Amino acid sequence: MTKPQEEKPSNITHVVIVGGGFAGVQCARRLARNPEVRVTLLDKNNYQQFQPLLYQVATAVLAPSNVAFNIRVTLRSHPNVNVKMTEVVNVDLGTRAVRTAQGELYQGDFLVLAAGAQANFFGTPGADKNTYPLYSLNDAERLRSRILAMLELADRDPSLISKGALNVVIVGGGPTGTEVAGALGDMLRSTLKKKTSKTYADLGIDRTQIVLVDGGSAVLSAFSPHSQTYAAKMLEERGVQIRLGTRVNEVEEGHVTLSDGTRIPTHTVIWAGGLKAGSLSENLGIKTGHGGRVDVQSDLTVSGFPRVYALGDFANIASEDGKILPQLGSVAEQSGKCCAKNILLDLAGKSRESFHYFDKGIMAMIGRNSAVAEVGEHRHELRGAIAFAAWLGVHAALLSSTRARIEAFMEWAWDYFGGARGDAVLDRTEELKVNWNDDAEESASAVSAADSQKPRGQ
Ligand SMILES: Cc1cc2nc3c(=O)[nH]c(=O)nc-3n(C[C@H](O)[C@H](O)[C@H](O)COP(=O)(O)OP(=O)(O)OC[C@H]3O[C@@H](n4cnc5c(N)ncnc54)[C@H](O)[C@@H]3O)c2cc1C
Numbered sequence: 043m044t045k046p047q048e049e050k051p052s053n054i055t056h057v058v059i060v061g062g063g064f065a066g067v068q069c070a071r072r073l074a075r076n077p078e079v080r081v082t083l084l085d086k087n088n089y090q091q092f093q094p095l096l097y098q099v100a101t102a103v104l105a106p107s108n109v110a111f112n113i114r115v116t117l118r119s120h121p122n123v124n125v126k127m128t129e130v131v132n133v134d135l136g137t138r139a140v141r142t143a144q145g146e147l148y149q150g151d152f153l154v155l156a157a158g159a160q161a162n163f164f165g166t167p168g169a170d171k172n173t174y175p176l177y178s179l180n181d182a183e184r185l186r187s188r189i190l191a192m193l194e195l196a197d198r199d200p201s202l203i204s205k206g207a208l209n210v211v212i213v214g215g216g217p218t219g220t221e222v223a224g225a226l227g228d229m230l231r232s233t234l235k236k237k238t239s240k241t242y243a244d245l246g247i248d249r250t251q252i253v254l255v256d257g258g259s260a261v262l263s264a265f266s267p268h269s270q271t272y273a274a275k276m277l278e279e280r281g282v283q284i285r286l287g288t289r290v291n292e293v294e295e296g297h298v299t300l301s302d303g304t305r306i307p308t309h310t311v312i313w314a315g316g317l318k319a320g321s322l323s324e325n326l327g328i329k330t331g332h333g334g335r336v337d338v339q340s341d342l343t344v345s346g347f348p349r350v351y352a353l354g355d356f357a358n359i360a361s362e363d364g365k366i367l368p369q370l371g372s373v374a375e376q377s378g379k380c381c382a383k384n385i386l387l388d389l390a391g392k393s394r395e396s397f398h399y400f401d402k403g404i405m406a407m408i409g410r411n412s413a414v415a416e417v418g419e420h421r422h423e424l425r426g427a428i429a430f431a432a433w434l435g436v437h438a439a440l441l442s443s444t445r446a447r448i449e450a451f452m453e454w455a456w457d458y459f460g461g462a463r464g465d466a467v468l469d470r471t472e473e474l475k476v477n478w479n480d481d482a483e484e485s486a487s488a489v490s491a492a493d494s495q496k497p498r499g500q
Contacts, residue, residue: 055389058150059083060130060140060322062090062113064371065354066156068378074120076386081122082148084140085113086129091179094371094437095450097218099182100189101225102466103457108450110179111443130157132325135347152349152385155322155336156378159355159369162318162333168293169213173313176218187470188310189226193233194468195476197242205478206307208250211298212314213290215256216263217406219314220273223254224409227280233466252282253306255298257289262406262414264368269414272425276412290315296480309476317369319356331358332366340396342381351384353377361399371440372402407433410458 057073059066062085073079089110098104117123126148132141138153161175174185189210196207210226212219234247254261254277260270261277261284274284289301290311297307319334328344331337336344336352338359344350353359354374358366367373376399384394403422405415413429416422424432434454438447453465468474 053078055079055152055385056150057081057152057154057385058138058140058148059154059156060133061085061156061158061320061354061356062087062125063156063158063354064090064374065356065378065381066154067113067116068375069154069156069353069382070117070123070378071120072379072382073385074117074123076389077122078389079122079385080124081120082124082126082150083113083117084126084128084130084142084148086127087179088112088114088125088127089179090116092441093177094440096176096179096182097222097225099179099465100176100185100222101229102186102190103225103229104450104453105465106179106183108446108453109182111441111446116443130322133322133327135326135328135344135350138347138349152351152388154351154353154381155326155344155356156353156374157320157322157356159317159333160320161313162316163313164316166290166293166315168295169290169311169313169315172293172295173213173311175313176222177317184470184473185310185312186465187468187473189229190466190468191473191476192310193242193245195474196245200245202478203245203249204307205480206296206309208245209306209308210250210252210310210312211290211306211308212252212254212312213256214314214316215254215258215261215284215286216314217404219254219256219312220261220277221407222312222314223252223277223282224280224407224412226252227277227282228409231280247281250281251306252280253285253308254282255285255288255290255300257287257301259286261286264404265406265414265416266421266423268423269416269425273406273408273414276408280409294480295477307480317355323356333358341384341394342377342397343384343394349388351381353381359397359399362396367399370404373399376400405429405433405436 062083070081070083073081090113092109095109114125128142130140131143139149163169175181192207196202212223230250233241262270262273290298291301292299293311297305299305323330323334335358338352338357342351355369361367380397387394401419403417407413411427411430413433415424415429415432441447
């Protein structure tokens with residue numbers, strides 16, 4: 043190994059954190075309170091992205107600046123945290139050293155791996171090339187441009203509608219798929235139904251299709267049957283066709299093929315079908331666990347490497363009953379705090395603590411005035427406008443600064459009371475490039491087949 047990038051000043055413990063998401067930033071914040079510690083936080087972006095609101099960027103409710111925050115600004119009050127924008131490509135767990143794409147080396151007394159997650163296509167043919175995942179700011183901006191591109195193209199040439207221009211297929215009926223399906227339903231209703239100069243009312247709402255496909259028996263599988271039934275009803279009211287017990291077998295440039303043989307013409311397939319650990323997990327030199335994530339011990343260290351921690355979406359973290367916790371912002375944040383505490387306990391010569399997850403519950407937004415929330419460990423159920431208000435409050439509170447909260451609330455208020463989507467900007471013109479020659483005739487008949495299965499609930 044070459045000489046580390048930074049020399050360690052004596053008596054100061056150096057912690058290297060890879061990933062400035064929910065877990066990495068929380069860990070850095072907690073560690074930074076101790077003047078005996080210095081932190082180097084490495085992230086391939088200079089911003090922390092707030093994934094729970096990405097679907098609102100994709101549907102033009104919020105602007106990218108509402109959901110992405112400069113990491114240096116977030117950590118500006120901590121002089122002992124050094125942020126570097128760089129991608130880590132290799133890790134030596136034994137020496138706690140990481141190498142970046144530019145060849146720099148960072149070595150810590152402790153190493154914290156918090157490199158998040160990426161889409162898992164489960165080997166579905168064509169899915170990696172022909173779908174729009176929704177796991178990063180870049181994904182959300184691309185998807186927004188594609189949705190707007192399809193509206194603009196169909197507005198200019200309505201014959202493209204029979205080639206699937208206004209069809210959107212969403213793969214996965216978990217919270218991400220459900221939230222984006224509901225938001226799209228609201229977006230299309232507001233832009234296709236009202237006749238004003240800023241809408242596309244000539245296209246007709248009844249010529250669009252939003253199809254949500256899931257292999258399971260209900261949407262929102264982690265929620266109660268009542269919440270699932272409510273969510274399905276609210277989606278159908280927004281014109282979403284739900285295909286349960288069905289998988290997507292293949293995604294081509296201009297259509298998807300479902301496991302029941304249905305072929306749906308579409309140029310906008312949204313992948314919300316699952317997650318796996320960030321690609322760095324393939325370069326750790328250890329066997330990883332479910333979803334490519336790093337299996338961690340109860341104190342969040344990696345087995346065999348007592349001064350290496352893995353956190354958040356990058357790790358398989360077990361609850362006290364041994365079940366693996368879901369990939370949630372709250373799990374990531376709490377794991378970041380626990381890791382910092384354990385490092386400080388180590389330095390004080392005390393025993394580390396086991397991670398204990400404080401479960402505040404789960405919630406999902408379906409659309410205007412419609413959400414489901416199951417609050418606390420005992421899952422007190424809320425639905426409708428009250429859950430909608432709770433969702434807005436909780437997500438605003440999670441944003442990193444007061445300014446971010448105020449800005450998000452202003453955008454939501456404009457959308458709610460004024461019906462104005464301020465950020466319907468088609469800024470990625472490459473999304474206008476579409477191959478329309480995908481068996482047009484066959485595709486048109488598949489639209490009718492899909493149509494006949496479930497009418498739009500308008
Ligand atoms: C669409 C969507 C909606 C969601 N909604 C909710 C919700 O409503 N409620 C909830 O609790 N959770 C929700 N989640 C889950 C939640 O966002 C994640 O669990 C949380 O972001 C995980 O935090 P993390 O710090 O582990 O990873 P992340 O927040 O993903 O951060 C990982 C960081 O690592 C960086 N990184 C990755 N690889 C490298 C590398 N090789 N080198 C340097 N840097 C690297 C990335 O740039 C990123 O900044 C949602 C997730 C998605 C995708």
